[in-house]
Amino acid sequence: MHAIRSRRSVFILATFALLVGCPPDHDDVGLPFDAAASAPKWSGPPLLKECTSAAGLDFRHDVVISGNYALPEIMGSGCAVFDADKDGDLDLFFVNAGRTRGDGAPDRLFLRGDAGGYVEAPARDALPRRDDYGMGVAVGDVDNDGDLDLYVANWGGDALLLNRGNGTFEDGTTKASLTRDEWSTCAAFVDYDLDGLLDIYVAHYVKFDPLKLCARRDGHREYCEPRSYKGRSDALYHNRGDGLLEDVSERMGLNVVASNGLGLVVEDFDGDGWLDVYVANDGDPNQLWMNREGKRFVDDALILGVAVNDQGVAEASMGVAIGDVDGNAYTDIFLTHFAGESNTLYLREGPNSFIDGTNSSGLYTPSLPYTGFGTVFFDIDNDGDEDIAVVNGRVKASMKPTGAAPDALFPEFVEPNQLFLNDGKGTFSDASLGGGAYHEAREMSRALAACDLDRDGDLDLVVTNCGGDARLYENVVGQNNNWIAVEPVDKKLKRQVFGARVVVHVGGRVRRRTCGSTASYISSWVDAVHFGLGEAQKVDRIDVVWPGGQRETFAGGAVNRRVTLVRGHGIQ
Numbered sequence: 001m002h003a004i005r006s007r008r009s010v011f012i013l014a015t016f017a018l019l020v021g022c023p024p025d026h027d028d029v030g031l032p033f034d035a036a037a038s039a040p041k042w043s044g045p046p047l048l049k050e051c052t053s054a055a056g057l058d059f060r061h062d063v064v065i066s067g068n069y070a071l072p073e074i075m076g077s078g079c080a081v082f083d084a085d086k087d088g089d090l091d092l093f094f095v096n097a098g099r100t101r102g103d104g105a106p107d108r109l110f111l112r113g114d115a116g117g118y119v120e121a122p123a124r125d126a127l128p129r130r131d132d133y134g135m136g137v138a139v140g141d142v143d144n145d146g147d148l149d150l151y152v153a154n155w156g157g158d159a160l161l162l163n164r165g166n167g168t169f170e171d172g173t174t175k176a177s178l179t180r181d182e183w184s185t186c187a188a189f190v191d192y193d194l195d196g197l198l199d200i201y202v203a204h205y206v207k208f209d210p211l212k213l214c215a216r217r218d219g220h221r222e223y224c225e226p227r228s229y230k231g232r233s234d235a236l237y238h239n240r241g242d243g244l245l246e247d248v249s250e251r252m253g254l255n256v257v258a259s260n261g262l263g264l265v266v267e268d269f270d271g272d273g274w275l276d277v278y279v280a281n282d283g284d285p286n287q288l289w290m291n292r293e294g295k296r297f298v299d300d301a302l303i304l305g306v307a308v309n310d311q312g313v314a315e316a317s318m319g320v321a322i323g324d325v326d327g328n329a330y331t332d333i334f335l336t337h338f339a340g341e342s343n344t345l346y347l348r349e350g351p352n353s354f355i356d357g358t359n360s361s362g363l364y365t366p367s368l369p370y371t372g373f374g375t376v377f378f379d380i381d382n383d384g385d386e387d388i389a390v391v392n393g394r395v396k397a398s399m400k401p402t403g404a405a406p407d408a409l410f411p412e413f414v415e416p417n418q419l420f421l422n423d424g425k426g427t428f429s430d431a432s433l434g435g436g437a438y439h440e441a442r443e444m445s446r447a448l449a450a451c452d453l454d455r456d457g458d459l460d461l462v463v464t465n466c467g468g469d470a471r472l473y474e475n476v477v478g479q480n481n482n483w484i485a486v487e488p489v490d491k492k493l494k495r496q497v498f499g500a501r502v503v504v505h506v507g508g509r510v511r512r513r514t515c516g517s518t519a520s521y522i523s524s525w526v527d528a529v530h531f532g533l534g535e536a537q538k539v540d541r542i543d544v545v546w547p548g549g550q551r552e553t554f555a556g557g558a559v560n561r562r563v564t565l566v567r568g569h570g571i572q
Contacts, residue, residue, distance in 0.1 A: 010395075011186070015020070016555060030461045042433035046381055047419065049459065056117035061469040063097045065409065069223045070210055072183070072397055074157045077344035077464050078136035078522035079447045082148045084121075085111055085167030090453055090527060091222040092118060092156065092462065094470060095134035095152060107134060107152065109506075116454060119165060119291070128171035136522030140189025140198045141241060144366070145494060146494040146525055151200055153184035160245070163475075170486065175176055176245040183208050188518035190266045191277050192252075193294035194548050196493055197239040201277050203261030204232035219405035223395055226282045226316075231258040236297075247347065253296045259284040262463055263320040263521045266499060267331055267514055269304075271351065273549030275499045280317035280335055302419040302514030306346045308332055311358035315341045319521035323377030323386040325361070325513050326426030329503075330356075331514070336372025336390055343367035347426065361522065362428045363388075363420060370415050371395060372522040374448025382481035382532030384421035384511060385429075391445035391463050392417055403442045409467030415464070434521040438463070439472045447523040457483045457560055459530055474506075479493075481561040482536055488515050488544050490567045499547040499569065502529045505556070506536045532561055 043548035062078040076155035078095040085091065089112035096105040109126050110118040121127070126554045132154035137209075142149045147163040149172075160176045161169040182359035183205040206229035214224035233255045237245035249255055263406040270276070274291035279288065285308050288301035301307035308314045316338035325332050337343055342364040358364045370392040377386040392415035404411035419435045432439045438461065447464040454460065458478020461544035488500040500515040513529045533539070537554030545567055546552065554565050564572040 003119045003480045031185045040430055040433070042431065043196060044431075045477060046436050047431065047434040047475070047477045048436055048438045049476050050471060051474045052472045054117075055472050056119065057092065057110060057254070057470060057472055058106050058120075058562060059092075059094045059110070059464075060472070061096065061465060061467055063409070063467045066469075067510075068210065069214065069221055071206075071208060071226075072133050072135075073225055074223060074413070074444070074466055075185070076135055076446060076466055076522070078134070078153070078524075079449060079462055079464050079470065080137045080139045080150060080289055080523070081449045081451045081453070081462055081525035081527070082139045082517075083526070084148065084163065086147060086165065087112075088213075089113075089144075089455075090166065090451055090525075091469075093137060093150060093222055093397070094464065095137050095522070098130055098132050098154065098156075100135045100338070106130070109167070111252055112453075121491060122442070123279065126168045127144055128161060128169060129160075130154070130159050132159070136186045137524055138187035138189055139198065139517045139526050140498065141202075141493075141495040142189070142198055142200075143243070144197065144268055144495060151187050151202075153187045153202060153522070155183045156424060157181055158184050158187075158202065173241065175243045175374070176237075177239075178245060179249070180235060182272070183237075184236070185262050186246075186264045186279070186518065186522050188266050188516070188524075190277065191499065191547060192236070192275055192291055193238070194274070196490075197241050198498065199239045200237040200245060201264065202235040202237070203264050204234050205260055205262065205280055205282070206231055220397075226260040231281075231284060233258045234261055251296075253298065254289070257287065257299065260285065262318050263335075263519075265320050265322050265333075265519050268499065268501065268518050271549075273547065276549060278320065278322070278333065281314070282316050282318065282319040283314060283344055285314045286335070294439045305353065305356070306352040309344055309358070315344065316342075318371075319375040319390070321375045321377045321388070321519050322514070325377070325386050325422055326510075327424065329510055329512055331428075331512075333376065334375060335387060336375045337367070339371045339394065339396075341368075343369070343372050357426065361426055364429075366418065366430045366432075370418070373446045374463070374523060376448055376450040376461075376520055378450040379530070379532035380419070380459065380475060380478060381421070382458055382478040383424075383485045383536070384481075384506075384509065384532045384534045384536075385424040387422050387461060388420040388428060389448060389450065389461060390418045390420075393446060394445035401460075405442060405468075408443065410444045413444045413466075416440065416442065417444075417445055435473075438471075441471065443468050443471075446521060449518045449523045449525045451527045452485065453524050457485075478532070479530050482533040483531060484539055484559055485530050485562040486542060487528040487562070487564045488567070490572075491569065494528060497546060501548040502560060502565075503543040504531045505540040505542070506533055506538075506541075507540070
């Protein structure tokens with residue numbers, strides 16, 4: 001009964017805020033830049049170690065400052081982590097700015113070699129030229145040929161890059177009939193109609209006007225806020241199976257709302273077998289598009305309590321992650337926001353309700369000084385609980401000292417990144433200082449991905465920085481506990497099954513993750529679904545709920561291994 005009253009109050013407050021038009025004030029709030037105050041002293045072992053140079057990675061986001069405070073120049077860049085050349089290793093794709101120079105700033109692909117380092121694939125051989133201004137990227141096998149393709153979201157026309165099967169790509173944009181000229185940010189592959197073909201959902205941001213000028217209250221020029229422009233409705237492209245992506249946005253009901261979309265995740269939130277889409281909007285209420293059996297999407301975010309915070313206010317949502325932080329087998333949602341707003345944790349307390357658990361979880365105060373972008377749930381220490389990583393970077397100039405690196409392109413915009421450890425019950429402690437260089441770096445961070453890059457059984461981090469170098473951070477604490485990595489695949493489709501829910505049973509505990517490729521902020525990755533197991537010596541069993549609702553049980557067994565679960569065929 002309490003949950004029902006809480007949701008009703010949030011609905012009334014949110015509706016009132018929308019009617020009277022009270023967007024949050026996003027001017028610089030003047031909060032002190034004090035890393036020591038924001039993160040308690042750390043007495044434990046280091047959690048991460050930077051390995052960028054040692055791994056041979058030298059990507060730098062190539063953005064040129066226009067002098068006109070053009071909003072796109074502070075929003076990138078995206079990244080993807082996936083096996084591009086089918087050798088079993090995870091490769092790295094970085095989205096570059098494209099239009100910032102006359103000759104273009106090309107996207108770049110780095111292939112992992114046998115020695116564990118990265119070697120760049122020559123752009124002229126591996127990647128088609130792309131001139132639009134790059135933002136995000138999604139990874140998925142759009143043609144079910146057994147290799148992973150790329151959808152690049154841009155300010156301008158988007159691009160579909162088809163994998164030839166060897167880590168080189170050809171341009172499939174024209175054949176796919178992708179003609180919309182929007183500012184796309186995040187994208188995701190999702191089989192919304194359960195026909196076995198991956199469709200594509202694309203979040204759109206605003207109708208950007210390069211001639212619009214904005215200023216701070218003191219008269220100095222500044223980047224405009226999203227509310228200075230008109231929002232745009234999102235797009236859904238239906239995969240026909242013949243190379244064509246049919247725009248079904250209007251037919252599926254997505255054109256009824258124009259918002260400022262930045263991050264998105266795919267999940268079957270109501271357990272009906274059909275995949276839904278949650279969109280993080282910048283300054284507008286977030287959307288939870290519930291899939292009505294592949295025929296239409298309906299936004300239930302306000303009703304379920306995940307459109308606005310517990311004060312009924314729409315926040316500047318950028319990054320988004322989903323996971324089960326309190327072990328109740330329901331999917332929770334975490335969002336990053338603007339400085340002066342806290343990041344938000346929506347806790348799922350039952351099949352039909354969320355509550356704002358930000359304050360009770362310990363995540364409210366540490367996030368207030370910073371502007372969060374990419375974020376992930378990941379079990380950094382493999383103890384079985386989902387921890388949180390957040391990367392930060394302002395979009396409004398700070399008047400405080402920043403300690404930026406000498407080569408920082410945006411010295412007044414840099415901020416430290418953060419780590420939060422879960423106690424297993426959904427309460428988090430600030431462990432940012434344990435991140436070492438990850439926290440100490442003063443950069444304008446944007447995209448974030450968590451994958452087992454070195455195949456040692458724990459999750460490492462990839463971070464991109466706007467106008468700066470991409471960074472790799474090796475996990476140095478996860479090896480202390482056991483783990484298992486699970487890949488649910490369908491032989492008929494020749495690919496991993498996005499949207500499959502994997503449930504691992506260990507010693508009376510249940511751990512649940514969803515297989516997918518897109519989360520965080522303008523990021524995407526495809527790897528096995530990772531589970532920390534703590535000191536457990538065996539897995540009792542593994543259940544998979546496939547899209548459509550079919551449940552299949554697989555044998556458990558030994559820990560510290562990667563297993564492939566083949567739909568209808570057992571463990572491979």
